[in-house]
Amino acid sequence: MRGVVPTQIMMKTMRLEDEDPRLEKALRLTTGRHETPTDSGAAALSLCTPAASWVTGQIVAVDSGR
Structure with missing residues (x-):
């Protein structure tokens, strides 16, 4: 048994605003x-x-080392 845990996936339909806290986190x-x-x-x-x-x-x- 093996599994993959995706975390915060950025989709094409999403965009980050300059003030968006997700940008700072990324x-x-x-x-x-x-x-x-x-x-x-x-x-x-x-x-x-x-x-x-x-x-x-x-x-x-799959979390970029967080």
């Missing part, structure tokens, strides 16, 4: 941006490869 993330759906998908896909065959019982947080 700048503190190690990547300097919020997660995208592609980020979560890539993490899930990597767990489905033979390279992850020894990864068991894990939940992977």
Whole structure:
């Protein structure tokens, strides 16, 4: 059993205002941006490869190191 936990995903329909607290929070993330759906998908896909065959019982947080 393996799983991926997406956190704050930034969608194309969303935008940040200059005064928006989410912008300030994103700048503190190690990547300097919020997660995208592609980020979560890539993490899930990597767990489905033979390279992850020894990864068991894990939940992977896709959270830019928060």
